[in-house]
Amino acid sequence: MKKNEKVKSHEPFFHISKRTDISLKQGIIVRIIAILLALAVCGIVTKLFTGDDPISIFKTVFQGAFGTGRTLVTIHEIAILLCVSLAVTPAFRMRFWNTGAEGQVLIGCLSTAMCMFYLGGKVPDGMLILIMAIFAVLSGIIWAVIPAFFKAHWGTNETLFTLMMNYVAIQLIEFFLKIADKSGSNVVGPDLLSHGWFPRLFGENYILNIIIVAVLTVLLYIYLNYSKHGYEISVVGESENTARYIGINVKKVIVRTMALSGAICGIAGLLLVGGASHSIDSNLADGRGFTAIMVAWLAKFNPVTMVLTSLLIVFLERGADEVSSKFGLNADFAEILTGIILFFIIGCEFFINYKINFNHKKNSVKEDK
């Protein structure tokens, strides 16, 4: 009833203000609503292309992720994505937009594979795994610190720099493939990388990888929330000027934090080659470096919440894969569904960070969507 009056008085219908007071519960409710809406849209899209009924679609999705013999693979996929997401987190907490996780993982893969290829059989396997780990971590650090160094000293745009480093890493792998396998194939497989495989625990592959990532998650959570370094990262992220004012060496923090990011990416590369595929090709990281950015962001850069967000993404991807193979559709269907979910979650952040105030109505906060 007041609507008409408002239009007449030429006042804006509403205005937006920032809010800092949202409770955890409200925040979670908004996100859950967003995810449910997104799933509904995904369901409609899937129905459109397959003509299957929704319950059957859901069964297929679940089958794809946790069907017989798939659970362990799915958990491993979650672990690897989680590992890369953990890697990008420290840098993102200080607002360093590292889009180069893909390349940092790949360079970790490359050095692992090179150790396996050149040293395999020449040193004991236990020793080899140690060497692989050292080189993977070192190469990840190098790949991350180069852009960080230039960012810290000359303000070079880190988003673009790290992005370019990805492609340098890809071509380096291609170069290695051509050297290692003279037949010109696009992959160096387990037959050439036959040493330095991670031991199987409990008679299963992947278990060691999953344990390593679980430990990393806890360690990173502690590091970010309860250590002096973690505090410094948060301050630099909030305001570089404040950080400088209270005596934090910003340059040092940037380089150190990116070194940590790179090191974890290197570990992800190590796990991928040494603990899972035992082969290398330039697509081994499979876009995880980019997906991880979204996973980490969705979890608000909290390592523990990240377990859930990586579960969500991997569940969807594997589920959608199953749907598309069942109906003979293209496997990229998964990317469309992931995209839809991401759009909704990205959009819903607005309703968490901002408040829409409708004029002439006191204390009326509207939160649709």
Place this chain on the structure above:
Amino acid sequence: MDAIAQFISRAILQGTPLLYGATGEIITEKSGNLNLGIPGIMYIGAISGVIGGFFYQNGADRVEPFLAVLIPLLCCMFGSIVTSLLYCFLTITLKANQNVTGLAITTFGVGFGNFFGGSLIKILKSDVPYLSLVKIAQAYKTPIFPFAEDMSSIGKMFFSYGFMVYFAVIIAVVSGFVLKKTKAGLHLRAVGENPATADAAGINVTLYKYLATTVGGMIAGLGGLFYIMDYSNGIWSNNGFGDRGWLAIAIVIFSIWKPSMSILSSYLFGALYILFNYINVPMTYIPLIQMLPYAVTIIVLIATSVRKKRENQPPASLGLSYFREER
């Protein structure tokens, strides 16, 4: 001499999609939006054009060259505009993080392109064996200068292409002019440098950001269309477009945010992209040559930031959302 002319021709064809992408991204970045969704938008532009063309080629009795060009072109523009608007809505209106939104758009766009490229026939239950738009590609590829046929190889190097090659150059030149010489361009650059100041000066920041990002996205989408219709003869192959979208973003840096520079840099990158076919190196070293465009971009990026020449810097507010009440 012929060989060189032929090499340059191939480089120009290879560079044209990059030029569209780079021009679009420059306009977008000038408004302060770092649209990492450009690679996805180029895929969406391409597949939208393909879908439009597919319906026309299989629906019409006879393929009229004019319509064969126009329909995919409009569809492509529509697809990339809608996607750009989604990006704008999320980053400008809802103030979402630009990097995350851009990457989500790219994930979505590449998936969208490959999905429809791979499944369109299946979904429509069509009886054609594979997605091929040869007749439409013919219309796109027809040289607009008919006399080029009789010219020497040097003449062909300049005059033998379909209209989209020239269109890309015209767009780049015009956008360079608009950005540098007109009031709208000045306003746009002001928005990209410091939206708060621009806002205080009475410039409609939201409008400029929306417009620049949408127009930029539309231009980039044309690059995808060119790649399919002209470069690959109307035949869609999944992931065929590859990493060209990212290369376009590299060119933006390489041409230090100047559209006129982007023409030559696109052709240069196009040349680097195919160089390995023309020089005699062992197979092993080809990846090192393919690395060149990216390595060169990194060097330019470092050099511009170290030299700190004011006119060569990225727009100051690049990648940041603007919220008026934030201080």
